Amino acid sequence: MSRRDDITGKKALNGYRSSKANNKTKHRFNLNLQKRRFYVPEEDKWVTLRVTAKTLRTINKKGISAVLKDAKKKGTLLKKV
Structure with a gap:
């Protein structure tokens, strides 16, 4: 599994x-990935996602439903989910 934000x-x-x-030595700047479970009320289920700390802050601010809707719209x- 690649180290990507879901x-x-x-x-x-x-x-x-x-x-x-x-x-100079090569270096890889990895993301601050966190594995978290979110409850999506529209679908009435829990979803496990690997998200960065910055995305987690955005979810806390806007809500999981709004963030998922924006991500689906952007592709x-x-x-x-």
Whole structure:
């Protein structure tokens, strides 16, 4: 399973770490993924999603129903809900 946010579709970035001598080593910037269960009242069921901390804050602000509706409209929803 890839390390992607189930709602936004965001994935890890690649980059370089730079030492004091300016030597470059490859580095992967992983997401802060959290596995959470959400209750969707419209469908009357619990859904388990892997979301980033930023997406979790958005869900707390707008509500899971509004966030899922926006993700379906944008086409970024990775998991069938």
